Amino acid sequence: MTEPAAGGPAPVRILVCDDHVVVRAGLLALLDSAPGIEVVGEAGTGEEALALAARLAPDVVLMDLQLGAGIDGVETTRRLTTGTATTGTGRAPHVLVLTTYDTDADITRAIEAGATGYLLKAERPEELFAAIHAAAQGRTALSGPVAGRVMANLRKPRPALTDRERDILAQLATGLGNREIARALFISEATVKTHLRRIYDKLGVDTRAGAVAVAKEQRLLP
Known part of the structure; x- marks a missing residue:
């Protein structure tokens, strides 16, 4: 991680949550080289992410959707963003989903749970870094294919139910x-x-x- 210049903005504090150790190690190594980003913790389960977020008060939680045993990434996101797991700062962190899943159902569930952004793991590092900074400011960050699906669903006429x-x-x-x-x-x-x-x-x-x-x-x- 590049240290901020004197008087410059503080780095974005990141908590990484992914149940695959190798994936977490790769993300940590990648983020360590990113300007203006500081990894403050890593978690392998949703429960661990909630506990660490309460203690470390990250700005952004980088969240996988599938977390093995225990609560999944969507439920973890919901608890983080609704204040169920309040951080020491009294504010909820932003959640940026980083996953391989891009189905309409997964995207909808994550966004409804409060995720600020939704990225696919196939994205380039520069796109990930930009999304993290955007999420830290509360701005929506979506992968191109995800944005396309969201727009297509918005344009799709809803069934006329009585x-x-x-x-x-x-x-x-x-x-x-x-x-x-x-x-x-x-x-x-x-x-x-x-x-x-x-x-x-x-x-x-x-x-x-x-x-x-x-x-x-x-x-x-x-």
């Missing part, structure tokens, strides 16, 4: 079965099944789990 179909979809997302949904909405179980078939057709899915996943991706749930 109010009743939205009600049923919301109940479905809580894990209720057809009978329970019927009782909650004061309709017959046969009516629930009819609405579900229409919901499946509109969302292009054929399972309850698929309907909920698409609904979350397209922000169709309240």
